[in-house]
Amino acid sequence: MTSPSSSFPGDVQTVRRYLRQAKEGGFPAVSRPAPPPRRAVRWIATNRGRLSAGDARELKEVRAVCPHLGAAAGHIRDFAAMLHDRRGALLPDWMTGVLADGLPALHSLVTGLRRDQDAVVAGLSSSRSSGQVEGHVTRIKILKRKGHGRANLGLLRKRVLSTT
Known part of the structure; x- marks a missing residue:
């Protein structure tokens, strides 16, 4: 029941289901607005030991509200550790773990890494830099x-x- 110019891909039933869930209290209460995406990415990319107590608390709250973000953060931290410690041999196991989760954005990353996996493993393992x-x-x-x-x-x- 959408018009050709509409950008919403669903139908009336989708909206009704969404509103019914909202009426039944199915959505968590939001105490404050979500942080900007760049800030959340910075929190995830920063070593946990270097995060301030406030930033660590806010990241924990955001991860509690969005479990997909928690899974993505774990994969990102594992990849960063692999890069930092030059452990390229762990890449195949990391890619298998990513594909086991339902994170399409990381699935496309794995697809790209697989195209030239030998070079990526060498780059993650080598102490040389360009x-x-x-x-x-x-x-x-x-x-x-x-x-x-x-x-x-x-x-x-x-x-x-x-x-x-």
Whole structure:
């Protein structure tokens, strides 16, 4: 019963079921508004030992309200530990655990990792980093953009060499 211009994919029965659940008190009471998503991501990505007591408490409250967020946070922390400790051999087990949960966004991440799994395992295991090279590439791209597309290769070469 939706019009072609409507963005709601459900029907009237879906709305009725939702409202019936609301009337029966099926929704948890919200004492305050949810934190901005960026803040919640920062809490999840930060080492637990470095979170302030207030941030840790708020993260715990958010995870209690949304169990999917708790599962995602666990997978993210496990991946971060794998990255930090250079334990790439644990990647297949981690991917199996992610696929066992109902988190479609992480399923697509696993699909992408599987495309080149050997390289990902090597990257998670190696102590070498391409960060310094990436920094130089970024610097050169900035110099190129400053030329507004008018600089030819000779001028760009002179600018790169004069800044090093």
